Amino acid sequence: MATDESAPLLENSQAKTKTPLPKLQLGLTLFVLFSEPISSQYIFPFINQLIRELGVTGGDDRKIGYYAGVVESLFFVTQALTVLWWSRLSDYVGRRPVLLVGLAGLSVSNLCFGLSREFWALVASRCIAGALNGNVGVMKSIVGEITDTTNMARAFALIPIVFFAGASLAPLFGGGLVKPHDRWPELFSGSFWVQYPYFLPSLVSASFTAFTFLVTALFLKESLPSKRRGKELQPERGPIGAQAGTPGDEGASPVPIRTLLKTYSVMIPIANYGILGLVEIGCFALTPLFYATPVEIGGLGLPPFTIGVIMTAFCVANGLFQALFTARAIERFGERRVFRSAVLAFFPVIATFPTMSWIIQVQKEVGMAIWVLIFAQLLSWAVVEMAYAVIFVFVTRASPNRYSLGTMNGLSQTTTSIARAMGPASFTSLFAFSKEYSLLGGNLVYVVLLVLLCLLVLLSRCLPELKRNQQ
Incomplete structure (x- = not known):
């Protein structure tokens, strides 16, 4: 009986102590999140002009919105079809491998997008980007695993901030770096830049994602409990959910x-x-x-x-x-x-x-x-x-x-x-x-x-x- 009476007091004392946020690992996770809007939204300022120059509309500018809408939405369509399976896979193989595959897919697809001179190539590159990128769901899983109930809300409150920051920056370099041979002819005077006038913003996006890949591979620690080599991320905890009796041991x-x-x-x-x-x-x-x-x-x-x-x-x-x-x-x-x-x-x-x-x-x-x-x-x-x-x-x-x-x-x-x-x-x-x-x-x-x-x-x-x- 004495143990039962002391249990609520112990829980209340624990509840008053807020666990500090794991700044390094949380920062790295949010850095990966930042690459999502950088890779998906930089095309918005110039996609209409690109569609017009490809000639896919046959000179009818009223059709530009249709083709641009297809290109813009395909990333999210293919992501919707695959994100569950990437997230499910991360429950078995770990979070880091899935993140690295997604970052590599984003980097390669952005390079392909910048080199595309046919509409089907634009479509293919955006489909590749969406299909290989299940990172958003996986990153939320990491945040949930490296925090507890005392600091989880503070960590998740940072996600919209980072996403909006990326969404604000992407259109700036996406629209500012197109056709560099016209703006900076002394630096981009080769015929390559004339033939591929939209490659530079794609290269910047791909390079940033490649850098994110490198940082993730070197410094981000695995957070999936069954794949962790130690307990350095967070003390072992029971089930995340509230229900008693939910399996939370290592055999789950x-x-x-x-x-x-x-x-x-x-x-x-x-x-x-x-x-x-x-x-x-x-x-x-x-x-x-x-x-x-x-x-x-x-x-x-x-x-x-x-x-x-x-x-x-x-x-x-x-x-x-x-x-x-x-x-x-x-x-x-x-x-x-x-x-x-x-x-x-x-x-x-x-x-x-x-x-x-x-x-x-x-x-x-x-x-x-x-x-x-x-x-x-x-x-x-x-x-x-x-x-x-x-x-x-x-x-x-x-x-x-x-x-x-x-x-x-x-x-x-x-x-x-x-x-x-x-x-x-x-x-x-x-x-x-x-x-x-x-x-x-x-x-x-x-x-x-x-x-x-x-x-x-x-x-x-x-x-x-x-x-x-x-x-």
């Missing part, structure tokens, strides 16, 4: 995928992650489209430069916001309350679209009211982004044992990869369809987003309350 093995798919406590956080990603990518695709749409159709009619400044400023400000507030909010209010509050911030994000459309129809110009609404929309969006750090924690804590963590993150990453692959085209097409046929006053696309958001709000109510003192 990954739970079958079919079993995970039938487990309620596993699928609830994954479903939340999937719907969150779908709503977010819908808003992300609609924002520049709405800003650029002519005033006569119900948009703001902003020039591309202004839109670029707005989105870049948002990426920088959002990174600072996440760094300053996300971890503190989680520690003070708990994961469940922060997630439920964050997804509610989607309502003003969506509502400002038709509101701005109505105001611009009345004022016929972008005035102070529009700029105030843009600021309010992006501020609400920064609050929404807090949900990602929290849902990563929920997915990790829902794993039935530490040997299934890769599969868990693979399942969750598959859902968001599908959203990233299909969401932009679906919502932008629905936007055009709503405007063309004046469905619900041209606002049908926002109604669809609100329906999905209501589903997300209901699913967020099903998430469990996480215990801080659980090891």
Whole structure:
């Protein structure tokens, strides 16, 4: 009886002590994550121009968007088809080998992209990049394995910051280094640069990924418990999940995928992650489209430069916001309350679209009211982004044992990869369809987003309350 009475006191004392973040290994993992947007998003500034110069449209510029959309989305389509199996493989062979394969695939595919002079070659290189890259899910597994319940939220809060930093940098060098023979003829005067005017940004991306490969191979330690040679990363722990009796010893093995798919406590956080990603990518695709749409159709009619400044400023400000507030909010209010509050911030994000459309129809110009609404929309969006750090924690804590963590993150990453692959085209097409046929006053696309958001709000109510003192 004395032992039973002392157990809660021991747990409470442990809960008060926060484990320091493993700075070196966490930093290396985030460095690998940084290479993901660097490799996938540097093509956005020049892909339309590249498609035009390849002549695949037959001179019809109206078709450029179709072919560019195919190239842009294929990375995420092939990633969605393979990320689960790479994550599952990492549960058996370890995290480092899968990361190294993914980095090598990204580096080679980027070189191939820069050397492509046919549309099929562009398609093939992007498919290779997506198919060989299951790194995002594996990196989340590493973060879950090198942290515990006292510092996990702080570690996961860094992931959106790093991703936004990479997403901000990639378009800068992607657009700034094209056609170097025109900008710096004294350095790039050879015929090679004339024949391959888009090779330089591809080379920079490939070189950065190759450098990341080298750093990972030399310094990143294996985090999978069954493959670790020592205990230098983290003291041995029991199961990640909350359920007592879950196998956590060294003889345990990954739970079958079919079993995970039938487990309620596993699928609830994954479903939340999937719907969150779908709503977010819908808003992300609609924002520049709405800003650029002519005033006569119900948009703001902003020039591309202004839109670029707005989105870049948002990426920088959002990174600072996440760094300053996300971890503190989680520690003070708990994961469940922060997630439920964050997804509610989607309502003003969506509502400002038709509101701005109505105001611009009345004022016929972008005035102070529009700029105030843009600021309010992006501020609400920064609050929404807090949900990602929290849902990563929920997915990790829902794993039935530490040997299934890769599969868990693979399942969750598959859902968001599908959203990233299909969401932009679906919502932008629905936007055009709503405007063309004046469905619900041209606002049908926002109604669809609100329906999905209501589903997300209901699913967020099903998430469990996480215990801080659980090891």
